[in-house]
Amino acid sequence: MHIHTLERNWLWVAGSVVALLLGTIVYTAIAHNIHPPGQMETIDSASLHLGGEFAEDQLGVRVGADGQIRVTLVAARYGFFPRNIELPSGTPITFRIASADVLHGIHAPMTNLGTMIVPGYVSTVTTLFPKPGEYPLLCNEYCGLGHDHMWSKLTVVDPQNWHPDR
Numbered sequence: 001m002h003i004h005t006l007e008r009n010w011l012w013v014a015g016s017v018v019a020l021l022l023g024t025i026v027y028t029a030i031a032h033n034i035h036p037p038g039q040m041e042t043i044d045s046a047s048l049h050l051g052g053e054f055a056e057d058q059l060g061v062r063v064g065a066d067g068q069i070r071v072t073l074v075a076a077r078y079g080f081f082p083r084n085i086e087l088p089s090g091t092p093i094t095f096r097i098a099s100a101d102v103l104h105g106i107h108a109p110m111t112n113l114g115t116m117i118v119p120g121y122v123s124t125v126t127t128l129f130p131k132p133g134e135y136p137l138l139c140n141e142y143c144g145l146g147h148d149h150m151w152s153k154l155t156v157v158d159p160q161n162w163h164p165d166r
């Protein structure tokens, strides 16, 4: 079978692009610990507020018995609740986030905190914030007319200056 030289060259170009993109995915997964979410945990978004982990009085930052810092957030039109959270730098932190209404996304610029928050599922992300500072928590999935104003505040402080709420 004869393949024209020009066509063969373009096959190499297309194949190289595919190899480069797959290589990038594998490289970031191994070197930067960037993965698609692996677990799938369902929840009834319509009854979040009625009790359990995502009831209003259970939200916020807490330290588990194992010493792991957990942040429980509800994403709802239009904000992440509680609106202000304070966390220590350089410490692994596990976020558990659920939507009370529609699809949202959470993103803290200049950090690697970012995930979709799909109604009916709990989004879990573990990350750490290397540098103290103030970061906005933005919604990056269009969720309605107030989407542009959907943000909350994350303050990262030195671990010596951080005290858990409870």
Ligand SMILES: [Cu+2]
Residues within 6 Å of the ligand: 104, 105, 139, 140, 141, 142, 143, 144, 147, 148, 150
């Ligand atoms: Cu939004």
